Amino acid sequence: MSDKDKMGPDAQFKAFLSEGKFMIQHGKESGKAAFFPRTVEPGIGGELVWVEASGRGTVYSTTTIFKKPPMHNYNVAVIELEEGVRMMSRVENIDPTEVKIGMAVTARIITQKGEPVVIFVPGDVT
Amino acid sequence: MTAFPRSKTAIVGAATHGMGRADGFEASDIAAIACIKALTEAGLTLADVDGLFFCHGTDTLGGLSFAQYLGIHPKVFDNNRTGGSVFQSYVEMAAWLLDAGMIDVALISYGSVQASKTGKLVNTLEPMPYEAPYKPIIPISSYALAAARHMYQFGTTKDQLGAVALAARQWAQLNPDAYKRKPLNMQDYKASRIIASPLAVLDCCLVTDGAAAIVMTRADRAKDLVKKPIYVLGAASETSHREIAWMEDMTVTAAVKSGKRAYEAAGVGPNDIDVLQLYDAFTITPILFLEDLGFCAKGEGGAFVENGRIAPGGTLPVNTNGGGLSCVHPGMYGLFEIVEIIRQLRGECGARQIAGAEIGLAHGNGGVLSSQATVILSGS
Numbered sequence: 001m002s003d004k005d006k007m008g009p010d011a012q013f014k015a016f017l018s019e020g021k022f023m024i025q026h027g028k029e030s031g032k033a034a035f036f037p038r039t040v041e042p043g044i045g046g047e048l049v050w051v052e053a054s055g056r057g058t059v060y061s062t063t064t065i066f067k068k069p070p071m072h073n074y075n076v077a078v079i080e081l082e083e084g085v086r087m088m089s090r091v092e093n094i095d096p097t098e099v100k101i102g103m104a105v106t107a108r109i110i111t112q113k114g115e116p117v118v119i120f121v122p123g124d125v126t
Numbered sequence: 127m128t129a130f131p132r133s134k135t136a137i138v139g140a141a142t143h144g145m146g147r148a149d150g151f152e153a154s155d156i157a158a159i160a161c162i163k164a165l166t167e168a169g170l171t172l173a174d175v176d177g178l179f180f181c182h183g184t185d186t187l188g189g190l191s192f193a194q195y196l197g198i199h200p201k202v203f204d205n206n207r208t209g210g211s212v213f214q215s216y217v218e219m220a221a222w223l224l225d226a227g228m229i230d231v232a233l234i235s236y237g238s239v240q241a242s243k244t245g246k247l248v249n250t251l252e253p254m255p256y257e258a259p260y261k262p263i264i265p266i267s268s269y270a271l272a273a274a275r276h277m278y279q280f281g282t283t284k285d286q287l288g289a290v291a292l293a294a295r296q297w298a299q300l301n302p303d304a305y306k307r308k309p310l311n312m313q314d315y316k317a318s319r320i321i322a323s324p325l326a327v328l329d330c331c332l333v334t335d336g337a338a339a340i341v342m343t344r345a346d347r348a349k350d351l352v353k354k355p356i357y358v359l360g361a362a363s364e365t366s367h368r369e370i371a372w373m374e375d376m377t378v379t380a381a382v383k384s385g386k387r388a389y390e391a392a393g394v395g396p397n398d399i400d401v402l403q404l405y406d407a408f409t410i411t412p413i414l415f416l417e418d419l420g421f422c423a424k425g426e427g428g429a430f431v432e433n434g435r436i437a438p439g440g441t442l443p444v445n446t447n448g449g450g451l452s453c454v455h456p457g458m459y460g461l462f463e464i465v466e467i468i469r470q471l472r473g474e475c476g477a478r479q480i481a482g483a484e485i486g487l488a489h490g491n492g493g494v495l496s497s498q499a500t501v502i503l504s505g506s
Contacts, residue, residue: 010255036256061278061376063270064323065263076262076322078271078371088257088371097323101278117259 009037009048016050017116022107023050024083033083055107055126056082064096075099079120093121130362130391131225133504136348136355137217139168139341140468145454146305148335149242153183154195156337157237161196164339169352170231175341177202177229179216183238183457184250192235202229208365209492210405213460214499218361220342230343237337238456246333248457254369263322265407266330268370268494270322273410275376277324282428284324287409288315291328291451293437294406298448300438300478305334306452329409331450331459338461340468356468356503359485360392363499370494377425380498381418381489388487388500389420396420399502400483401470402442403463405491406449412436415489416444419500443480446470460490464501471505 004012009025013036016023025034025048027041033051034042041048057079066073075096079089091099092108105120141163144156157180165171178200182188189205202223206212213234220232240248251264262268276282292315298304310328318328348355364380364387367373389395396419404415413427421442422430430436436444447453447466454462467486469475484506490499 061271061275063267063274063325064320065261065267066320066323074261076260076267076271078376086371088260088262088369090260101274112259115259 009039012050013037014116017109017118020109022053022055022109022118024053024081024085025049026051033081033085035081035085035087053107054082056124057105057107057120059091059099059101059103059105060086061101062091062099073097077120079105087118089118089120091120091122130360131221132359132391132393133357134345135221135224135342136345136357137340137342137468137503138348138351138353138355139164139166139170140339140465141167142303142336142338142462142465144237144239145303145336146334147242148239151239153237153239153337154192156239156335157192157235157339158195160237160337160339161233161235164341165233167353168341170341172196172198174231175233176200177220177223177232179204179220179232179234181205181207181212181236181458183240184248208497210407210458210460211363211490211492211497211499212458213464214361214488214490214501215363217342217358217464217501218363218499221358221361224342224344230347232342233339234342234461235337235339236458236461238458239335240457241333241335257369257371265494266325267322269408269410270325271370272373272376272414272495273324273408276410276413279377280425280428282413284316285312286413286428286431287324287329288312289431290406290409290412290436291315293431293434293440294445294449294451296437297446297478298452301448301453304448304453305332306448325408331407331455332452334454334456336454336456336462338465340461340464354472354505356471356505359394359502359504360388360390361499361501362387362391363497365497367496368493373495377414379414379418379491379495381415381500384498384500385419385489388502392502394485394502398485399487400485401446401467401480402444402487402489403447403466404444404489405459405463406445406451407455407459407491409451411491411495412444414495415491419487419489438478446475446478446480460488460499463488463490467503471503
């Protein structure tokens with residue numbers, strides 16, 4: 001039993017990210033991907049196992065949050081991962097208004113306020 | 127499954143209070159007044175109420191506090207929290223409970239003074255750990271994502287969103303109770319500051335105070351009461367997700383299913399509806415609900431609302447009180463939609479009255495397109 005077995009799914013997800021791995025869950029029987037992390041497979045109730053995500057995704061929808069200066073406008077997006085699940089994130093290294101639905105993006109793990117967070121950059125750069 | 131008790135229950139009292147601003151009052155204060163107004167017009171009293179359905183905006187046990195405030199000991203009590211659609215679901219549940227004989231008189235109420243207390247939408251939600259790091263502005267950025275997707279898939283335009291805002295304002299100008307009644311044109315709308323693209327300030331519902339209450343009983347008893355009974359033909363609810371990233375198709379809401387079951391229960395279809403209220407938390411939502419409730423095909427909602435079709439004088443009267451966009455939106459709005467339909471079916475709406483309205487639909491939305499509930503009412 002590793003340390004992660006003693007953790008809840010949220011803590012495990014974060015621990016993987018801290019090791020530089022973007023992991024999502026798959027149904028052990030169904031093989032279907034699931035995100036966000038859970039203790040049971042959604043809609044089925046079966047066991048879930050962790051699998052490293054490809055990191056490849058597509059922008060499913062996008063919005064620019066407009067802020068008054070000196071604050072900066074920023075992007076909020078919903079990304080569809082190659083594995084078929086969606087997550088909220090943001091696309092960086094691009095003007096937020098230039099993020100387009102259907103755009104190919106690639107996951108990156110960054111540190112934000114001391115916590116590991118998954119963001120995306122434009123293009124398939126895995 | 128047993129069929130919905132079509133026309134076996136009726137709404138016999140309906141009231142609002144503290145619309146817009148209720149400075150110096152608490153939520154329960156104005157809700158209690160709305161309750162007494164609704165009971166009084168039905169010829170009933172608090173002593174008759176044995177089912178209480180109340181949602182408090184900020185206090186999770188606020189429903190209990192409200193029963194205590196009213197000084198009643200209801201047999202059936204609900205303090206459900208599915209968002210703005212909860213009141214449509216309350217009507218659905220009350221119909222079943224009344225028909226089963228579990229209760230005799232249901233009182234459904236809501237009140238909020240968030241505008242006079244805080245000046246903004248009060249957020250009582252737990253941040254979602256897989257959303258929070260990206261700083262979404264809940265709920266507007268969630269609806270912005272849905273609107274952006276609808277625009278991408280179907281070519282829906284900003285002008286079409288604007289048509290929803292303009293129609294709401296035109297209806298509000300005919301409603302003395304509406305909060306925003308100044309004329310609004312497309313130029314003003316387009317100059318409105320973007321908060322989360324494509325949604326601007328004028329795409330968002332108001333933040334106001336306000337309270338509402340309705341009283342329901344079985345149809346046989348309703349006949350002997352004071353007001354013309356408004357019969358519950360059908361009602362149904364469905365929930366599909368909590369956060370927007372987990373909405374299966376951002377352009378299709380669970381209103382497809384709640385609407386289908388409500389129509390089946392009522393034995394009517396979209397063509398039979400004379401007047402409708404579609405929860406307009408944001409300008410995109412009536413467009414989605416027109417599609418999902420069968421008033422036009424999927425993707426055609428934007429074109430449907432053009433040229434004043436849902437505005438006063440248009441062919442389909444939608445949100446005749448001025449909606450959440452221009453009339454009232456105290457955090458949760460569904461009950462105000464039901465009250466407006468009741469008033470339309472009673473013929474009490476003055477300048478905004480839809481002549482001969484017999485069947486009305488009030489559709490509620492909660493969360494971020496998460497919970498959907500549809501009620502179909504009839505004046506006969």
